[in-house]
Amino acid sequence: MATYTAFLSHARIAAGSLAAVAERCKMLLDSDPGATPIIYDDSTGRPVDIDYRGTVHDVLARLPGSDPVTKRGPGRPKLGVVAREVTLLPRHWEWLASQPGGASVALRRLVEVASRDGAPADRVRQAREAVDRVMLALAGDLPGYEEASRAFHRLEAERFEALTQEWPEDVRDYVRALASRAVGEG
Known part of the structure; x- marks a missing residue:
């Protein structure tokens, strides 16, 4: 959730x-x-x-996801399939067209494999990006921000803890919680 x-x-x-x-x-x-x-x-x-x-x-x-009525476009709406534009070289289209089920089936299969195989690395990257965004937004003007950011990316947990110690409690605790999740993903 x-x-x-x-x-x-x-x-x-x-x-x-x-x-x-x-x-x-x-x-x-x-x-x-x-x-x-x-x-x-x-x-x-x-x-x-x-x-x-x-x-x-x-x-x-009005919250995102609270509106059950969504505009239906091309694709297979009952399955949640949405048509979008993809730009490829002619040789890519030729290869896709020769695959069983055609281009759409082949592309979905390739995306599924890539997303499954890259999931662990993607989760680590996304968790670290979340820490960066929040830390810049909430602590970018606080003492030690730049050094804390470096310590986080160098996985220097003790230094990170020390550098964030004097930050306002709510900011410190939130950034540390996100950071521990990001490190735990890796």
């Missing part, structure tokens, strides 16, 4: 499902319209854009 964490400056204000975190942020904004909470996707470190207009119900109804 995807998890999210919201911060207001250096203070963690909520963590959990996107709905729970967005609801908490909406309540905060209702009581303090000048607040600027930011929700981070814990798996990617990317901020999540939320439209806070209207009621809590309105906000929750």
Whole structure:
């Protein structure tokens, strides 16, 4: 299950499902319209854009993935297949056309094999990128940020812990938790 964490400056204000975190942020904004909470996707470190207009119900109804009605395009919609453009050289198209089931079946098979074989390395890369994004966003202006970032990438756990020790508690604990997950993936 995807998890999210919201911060207001250096203070963690909520963590959990996107709905729970967005609801908490909406309540905060209702009581303090000048607040600027930011929700981070814990798996990617990317901020999540939320439209806070209207009621809590309105906000929750607009969350990504909450709209069951999606526009259907070409492909096999019942299977979730979506048509997109792929650009290849003529020799690639010739090879794909000669494969059993045609180009689409061959491409899906190649993608499945590549995603399965590359999954462990992809998870490590994505977890490290999440740490980078969050650490820059929340701690980029804090003392020791650059050295902490270097220590993280060099896998110098003790140095990383020491360099982040004086950071605001919520930032420090969140970055350390993401970092320990990223190192645990590797």
